[in-house]
Amino acid sequence: RVWFNESLKDAFYTTPAEFGLMLEFVVLLFAALSFARERELGTLEQLLVMPFSSMQIIIGKAIPVLLIAYSDFLLMLALIRFGFGLPIRGSLALLLLIAFLYMLVELGKGMVISVVSHTQHQAFLLVMLVGMTDFMFTGYAAPVESMPRILQWGANFVPAHHWLTILRSIMLKGAGVDVLWPHMLALFGLGVVILTFSLRFVRRALD
Template sequence: MNLRRLFAVTVKELRQMRRDRITLAMIVGIPVMQLVLFGYAINMNLRGLSAGVADMANTSASRALVMDMVATGVISPRVSATAPQALMDQLRRGEISVGVVIPPDFEARRFDGREAVQVLVDGSDTVVQSAAIQLAQLPLDTTPTANVRPLGLGRGQIGVVSFYNPERRSAVNIVPGLIGVILTMTMVLFTAVAIVRERERGNMELLIATPVSSAELMVGKVAPYVAIGLVQTTVVLALGTWLFRVPIAGSLFDVYLAAMLLILANLALGLLISTRARSQFQAMQMTFFVFLPSILLSGFMFPFAGMPRVVQWLAELLPLTHFMRMIRGVMLRGASLPELWPEVLALAAFTAVAMAAAILRFRKRLD
């Protein structure tokens, strides 16, 4: 072992690493990103769940009870309704996560000790379901004074009704999300190395000599992977319904259409990465840099409502975030894609912007 030669090789690698800006950014960026995401953005103690209130009693006591619920910080009223059915429609569309129903005979139920309030919960997210149950355990004073029952309710007078996953099975929540995670990981990676692979294998010279335009080359690159993505979607759906008894409450056509939107968005993102990377290794590094925030911030592993507002804005830029809302809405809540039009529009816009940027960045040149 010659220490001088060993030192020379070590210095050479350090200099090469310094010239490789992407690798250098990964060395610093990945630890920083993980620290920030896990320490700052990931929060299992949910607060501010979007809620709707149907106060059909409209008394001073019912209004005070709603204020007590809001004071806990668990819910944040966004909409009001006149009937429970309106809240159920909003739950199905994903506009709210919790609905509070106060019946017209609230006062009589409160004095009789019967169930006086119902909390409707979107059980498609088990973490949200657990957080909403806290509303049924409010630490309210129930000791009567001067033969007058106080404003608070006794234990058992607030009932929680969980929709879409009453058994609270984790597989029901995880399997639909796995479709998005698998498609994100594979579609972005496959296309991220597409252009780089052509350059490394020497095929770029042949493509330069052909009359194929940049747009035709890009679209031709992603076309085969669309079918592959749909096959992966079918495999996950088949195994999920067979092994884990995951229901498909909505239209199967909507499920595949939502998967198609995510596939196209991920393929466009992968092509954009491919136009920036100089080697297949760099392409894989950049793919990991995109995949890690996607899986952590999309709502697949950790509840979206628990993230700070700034992180939520960042998560809105990720295709997987919008797909999670779509696929859980269709498969678990029975919603249709027209009802989830904001997520459809977001994925379509992301695909158009990413594909246009990839086409503009690609040049049929070896340098």
């Protein structure tokens, strides 16, 4: 018996992964273009002389990115549920919560890309580089278990790897916190590290 995909439909395997990867690229791209666009248009200096702290500027840039990304996430989730007929066997509330946490992690990465890029084109290329590197460790193209041991170890430090594992497990297996807690803990730990570094790096660049 084939578990979790008894009809052997390719969509059950590929669609959740593509859905998860699209969320990563949406957050990364919009976040990466936030400050890069201001610098390219020559309006970054005007933004910095306004009576706002660097943290307020970062929050002001982050909120639209999160709103757009979360709206996109909900629309894509509805599409794959009602358009493609994929089940959501686990907790929808847990999925929505972890998706928001993952967006914060990718937002931090995107903000760093944004402040080191001088043009929008540079930001776009860096997003592609980071995104494709993450893609190799997600298990979409090849199972992580079949990779060399050092790459398997490296995958533990890629947020997208944990995100896709959680996404597939909730949607297709109906897994809960009791099963997913190692990946949730890893994603939370990586999020704390990445967001802390990102905030300090971006604030230093703006100050």
